[in-house]
Amino acid sequence: MATLTEAPPPPTPTAPEKKPPRRRGRFTPYWLLLPGILWLLVFFALPMIYQASTSVQTGSLEEGYKVTWHFVTYWDALSGYWPQFLRSVAYAAAATVLCLLLGYPLAYLIAFRAGRWRNLIMILVIAPFFTSFLIRTLAWKTILADGGPVVGALNTLHVLDVTNWLGWTAGDRVLATPLAVVCGLTYNFLPFMILPLYTSLERIDGRLHEAAGDLYAKPWVTFRKVTFPLSMPGVVSGTLLTFIPAAGDYVNADLLGSTDTRMIGNVIQTQFLRILDYPTAAALSFILMAAILIMVTFYIRRSGTEDLV
Amino acid sequence: MTTVTNKNTEGSGDVRLSGIGKTYGSFTAVHPLDLTVPQGSFFALLGASGCGKTTTLRMIAGLEEPTSGTVHLGDQEVTRLPPYKRPVNTVFQSYALFPHLDIFENVAFGLRRRGIKSVKKQVEEMLDLVQLGEQARKKPHQLSGGQQQRVAVARALINHPKVLLLDEPLGALDLKLRRQMQLELKRIQTEVGITFIHVTHDQEEAMTMADTVAVMNAGRVEQLGSPTDLYENPDTTFVANFLGTSNLIEAEVDSRSGDEIVLKAGGGKLVLPEARCSAPTTTGGKVLVGVRPEKITLTHADEAGEIPAGRNRITGKIADSSFIGVSTQYVIDSPVCPEFEVYAQNIDRDARLVPGADVVLHWNPAHTFGLDAAMDIDAGTEEEAAV
Numbered sequence: 001m002a003t004l005t006e007a008p009p010p011p012t013p014t015a016p017e018k019k020p021p022r023r024r025g026r027f028t029p030y031w032l033l034l035p036g037i038l039w040l041l042v043f044f045a046l047p048m049i050y051q052a053s054t055s056v057q058t059g060s061l062e063e064g065y066k067v068t069w070h071f072v073t074y075w076d077a078l079s080g081y082w083p084q085f086l087r088s089v090a091y092a093a094a095a096t097v098l099c100l101l102l103g104y105p106l107a108y109l110i111a112f113r114a115g116r117w118r119n120l121i122m123i124l125v126i127a128p129f130f131t132s133f134l135i136r137t138l139a140w141k142t143i144l145a146d147g148g149p150v151v152g153a154l155n156t157l158h159v160l161d162v163t164n165w166l167g168w169t170a171g172d173r174v175l176a177t178p179l180a181v182v183c184g185l186t187y188n189f190l191p192f193m194i195l196p197l198y199t200s201l202e203r204i205d206g207r208l209h210e211a212a213g214d215l216y217a218k219p220w221v222t223f224r225k226v227t228f229p230l231s232m233p234g235v236v237s238g239t240l241l242t243f244i245p246a247a248g249d250y251v252n253a254d255l256l257g258s259t260d261t262r263m264i265g266n267v268i269q270t271q272f273l274r275i276l277d278y279p280t281a282a283a284l285s286f287i288l289m290a291a292i293l294i295m296v297t298f299y300i301r302r303s304g305t306e307d308l309v
Numbered sequence: 310m311t312t313v314t315n316k317n318t319e320g321s322g323d324v325r326l327s328g329i330g331k332t333y334g335s336f337t338a339v340h341p342l343d344l345t346v347p348q349g350s351f352f353a354l355l356g357a358s359g360c361g362k363t364t365t366l367r368m369i370a371g372l373e374e375p376t377s378g379t380v381h382l383g384d385q386e387v388t389r390l391p392p393y394k395r396p397v398n399t400v401f402q403s404y405a406l407f408p409h410l411d412i413f414e415n416v417a418f419g420l421r422r423r424g425i426k427s428v429k430k431q432v433e434e435m436l437d438l439v440q441l442g443e444q445a446r447k448k449p450h451q452l453s454g455g456q457q458q459r460v461a462v463a464r465a466l467i468n469h470p471k472v473l474l475l476d477e478p479l480g481a482l483d484l485k486l487r488r489q490m491q492l493e494l495k496r497i498q499t500e501v502g503i504t505f506i507h508v509t510h511d512q513e514e515a516m517t518m519a520d521t522v523a524v525m526n527a528g529r530v531e532q533l534g535s536p537t538d539l540y541e542n543p544d545t546t547f548v549a550n551f552l553g554t555s556n557l558i559e560a561e562v563d564s565r566s567g568d569e570i571v572l573k574a575g576g577g578k579l580v581l582p583e584a585r586c587s588a589p590t591t592t593g594g595k596v597l598v599g600v601r602p603e604k605i606t607l608t609h610a611d612e613a614g615e616i617p618a619g620r621n622r623i624t625g626k627i628a629d630s631s632f633i634g635v636s637t638q639y640v641i642d643s644p645v646c647p648e649f650e651v652y653a654q655n656i657d658r659d660a661r662l663v664p665g666a667d668v669v670l671h672w673n674p675a676h677t678f679g680l681d682a683a684m685d686i687d688a689g690t691e692e693e694a695a696v
Contacts, residue, residue, distance in 0.1 A: 207405040210372050213392040214399045215419035215464065225418075229409045 055282035065278065077283040081267050085291065088264040091178065091253075092246035095185035099193040099242045100235065102186070107197035107234070108227075112206070125194050133188065137255050140184050144174045144256070176258035184252035192241040200234025201227070236303050244292055264288055322348035322383045324369060324472055324504060329378030331364050338364045340528045341377050346472070346506055346521075348383075351498050353507045353519035357551070361528040362508045363402075366474050369506065371395045382471050393422075398465035399474040403481055404457050406449040412436070412460055413445040419468040435467040438497065455486045462494070466501060475507040479514065491517050512552050516540070524548050526689070540601075544587050546680055549599050551689035556605075558598045558623075558645045559682060562590050569674070572598060575645040579621045579677065586679030595682035602650040604676040607639060609659060610667035622671040625649060627664050637662075641670060 055073060059065035078085075110121050128136055143150055151174050154160045163169040168179040204227060212222040228235075250265030257263075264284065271281035323345055330341035339361040346352045354362040367373035369380055371392035379388045387395050398419065406415050416435055417428040425431075436442045439459035449457055458478060465473055478494070479487045495518050498505045509515050515522045516536035523533040524547070532544045543549035546557060560574035565583070570590055572579045579598055588596050600621075608616055616622060625643030637658070641649040651670060653662075662668065 205405065207401055207403070208407060210392070211399070211401055211405040211407070212418070214370060214372070214397075214401075215468070216393045216422040217418075218393055221422060225422075226407060226409075 051282045051285060054278050055286055057279050061276055070279070073279045073283045074287065077280050078287055081264065081284060084262055084264045084267050085287070087261070088247050088288075089291070089295075091182055091185060091261075091263060092243050092249075094182045095189060095246045096193075096239050096243045098182065098186040099190050100239060103190055103193035103197055103238065104235075107194050107201055110194075110198050111201035111204075122198070125191055129191065134251065134255075137184055137188065137251055140180070140187065140256055141175065144180050144183065146173055146175060150174070175256065176261070178257070178261050180256040181253050181261045181263070184256045185246045185249060188249075188252065189242040189246050192245070193238040196237040196241060197231065197234040200231045200237075204230050232303060236300065239299075240296060244296070247292055248288060322471055322504065323381075324506065325381040326365070326369070327379050327381070329365070329368055329375045329380060331361070331368060331373060332376045337528050339368070339375075342530050344523065344530065344533075346504060348504055349502050350520045351495065351505045351507065351518055353509060353515035353522045354525055355509055355512060355515040355522050355551075356525035357510055360525040362510075362525045363476055365525070366399075366476055366506060366508045369472065370397055370399045370474050372399075396471040397474055398468050398470040398472075399476060400458075400461045400465050400478045402477045404449075404461040404478075406457060406460055406464070408449055411446050411448055412441060412452070415449065415460055416464045416467055418464060423468075431467060435463045438466075438500070439463045454482050455490060458482065458490060459493075462497065466497070466503070469501075470503060472504045472506060475505060477508055477510070479509075479511075487514070494518060516552070524551060526551075542585060542587075542678060543599070543680070545688070546597065546684040546686055547689035549678075549680065549689070550687070554602050554650055555599045556602060556646060556649050557680070557686050559686070560596055560598045560645075562592050562594050562596060564592065565590075570596075570679070572596065574598065575623070575643075577623060577645075579623075580619075580674035581677045581679045582675060585675075585677065588679055588681035590679070597680040597682050597684065597686060599678045599680060600672055600676055602638070603636075603652040605651045605670050605672045607641075607651055607653055607659075607662055608669045608671065609661045610669055611661075613669045616669060616671050619674070620671040621674050621677060622669055623649070624667070624669055627662060627666045627668055629664055630662070641668065643670070 053067055054065070056067055056069050056071060057065040058068045058070045058073075106121075106125070110118055110125075114121055142148070145151070151160075151172065154163075154174065155172060160169055160172070160174075163179055164171070168182075169177040174180050174183075208226055208230070209222055212226045213219070217225060247263075248265050250263060250269050253261050253263040253266050254269075268281050268284045268288070271277045271284065325346075326342065326344040328341040328343060329339065330337070331339040342365075344365075354365060356362045364373055368375045371387065371390055371394075375388065379386055381387070382396060385396075407418065410418070413432055413436070416432045420428045420431060433442065433445070436445055439462060441456060441459055441463065444452060444456060449460065452460065458481075461478065462473075462475075475494075479490050482490060491514055494505075494507075507515070507519060516539075520535065521533065522536055522539055524531045524539065526547045532539060532548045534542075539548060540552055543552065543555065546555075549555035549557065558574050558579070560572035560579060563571045563573045563578065565571065568583045570581045570583055570586060572581055581596070581598060583590070586596065590596060610624070623643050623645055625641040627639055628642040628648070629640040631638050632655075634655075636652045636654050639651040639653065639662070641651060643649045649670065
């Protein structure tokens with residue numbers, strides 16, 4: 001920091017200089033914030049503004065696009081693609097619930113019962129991340145392959161009859177059905193559920209369990225009245241970390257689904273990269289974002305986690 | 310197997326531990342012990358950390374399963390019952406209040422779990438008993454340590470348990486608050502009349518609060534009795550040193566006269582009432598003679614002649630003295646014991662009693678107690694604990 005100041009008068013030997021120490025550190029926090037703010041500005045704020053303006057443009061690729069405040073694009077996008085919106089929310093919600101059902105017991109096990117196996121299980125949870133998202137999703141194609149062992153087993157156990165009846169699968173197939181997409185989403189986002197759950201469960205003082213037991217709570221009641229309420233911060237952040245990316249995901253629907261399982265992410269991807277209808281794609285993105293924001297706000301309010309922190 | 314049973318006759322609500330023990334692998338936390346806590350008493354389990362007192366408490370609570378023996382609450386055997394089926398409640402060390410529930414709900418927790426619907430009146434009464442009526446809607450973290458401690462007591466007491474177990478409940482409080490809470494707990498116990506079993510490492514706390522104290526050491530009950538009894542008549546060197554301070558002198562049995570034993574220590578003779586000696590005394594055998602520091606009078610060597618006859622006396626030189634207000638504590642270097650402690654009330658201070666002065670220590674023989682010389686003379690002292 002270069003500052004121009006007059007040279008201080010030479011200190012007199014009798015009266016030592018008593019100038020208050022210059023507060024050099026006053027601007028340091030802002031300097032430290034700068035890289036982050038710049039990053040957000042360039043890679044978040046500017047693209048957002050650009051997309052917002054794109055969404056209200058009209059024109060064509062050949063003639064170029066112009067901002068004409070054509071808000072009708074939003075209405076057209078919504079009316080044209082609302083089934084995909086609903087489907088995205090439904091699939092993401094199903095995947096989130098499945099993640100919670102699968103992840104909670106595992107996180108509980110790691111936090112309270114694993115003992116010296118704790119680190120090993122944690123590594124196993126995270127290990128799949130070392131391979132590409134795409135490859136892991138493709139692997140599910142093999143797992144759920146027609147006539148494969150999984151489908152065969154489901155068929156023998158008459159599970160497919162139930163899922164067919166529910167409309168989750170079709171005939172003898174699992175691949176290219178809603179069930180396959182939800183399976184893929186669940187698998188891919190499970191660690192995002194387990195890690196926050198584990199963190200909040202692990203913070204719970206074990207003596208609270210003893211105290212609940214001492215106060216006549218059976219193990220299940222202890223879980224309902226003490227453990228689960230105290231793990232709510234983990235449940236909320238886990239479900240958000242699962243639901244938000246799952247709602248916008250298109251890889252799972254693309255690789256494991258069919259044209260009947262297209263999610264809004266697929267639509268946006270097609271609009272942007274194949275049809276090259278940028279305004280519609282941008283409008284869809286904004287609608288998705290707004291919808292998620294509204295749902296998340298409502299959810300956080302309802303779960304009342306502010307109270308727990 | 311240690312067998313210590315209280316003299317009281319068994320009542321319907323007594324806590325009876327028979328041969329109860331706990332081992333973890335090859336480590337024995339609690340040696341099989343028998344213990345009866347009479348109904349309605351304030352009972353303290355006293356001992357240094359790791360002596361097995363908390364494990365014993367947790368076995369009564371059902372939080373730990375005993376390796377051997379049985380636990381009876383009154384006529385009911387509860388050894389294998391899970392904690393939520395036992396009519397006992399615990400005040401946990403550091404309280405373990407439910408952070409997501411307010412004070413009211415914390416206190417109501419036990420009642421609600423037992424399916425009691427209208428809890429309001431009971432909870433309010435209980436909060437009044439512990440003087441927290443105003444704080445009902447606060448969360449635990451908004452209360453001070455002392456208040457949290459009272460919530461923990463209220464939360465346990467509201468269930469009217471047969472026994473209330475307190476696991477070092479005052480450990481986290483500062484000294485002044487601790488004294489206050491000791492009296493408070495004692496008041497509550499007298500008021501509700503429930504059996505309290507209190508685990509503590511603080512001998513002063515145990516002695517102020519409890520009717521009966523069991524001193525535990527290395528997984529065994531060393532001695533059980535009233536605080537006065539333990540203090541005046543310790544059975545073992547551990548109790549003698551752990552409860553307050555004792556001066557222990559190794560002496561040889563010289564002769565007996567009536568119910569008194571005459572002992573030789575150093576050059577002099579000491580008299581010990583036979584009733585106060587827990588060790589076998591055969592002529593020529595060794596015993597440890599003990600006397601509490603406050604029982605001793607110090608007289609300057611020049612006035613040794615004025616000491617009344619019939620008192621036990623020892624000569625020595627003052628090695629150190631420290632003034633602590635109500636009393637002065639002297640350390641005397643004597644031929645029979647290198648660090649003899651004497652506490653003298655500051656009533657008429659003799660100005661000659663300064664380090665270096667030759668003194669005579671004397672006390673009433675009735676205050677002497679005798680212990681088995683085979684025991685470790687340093688058991689239970691702070692020096693030993695530091696090792």
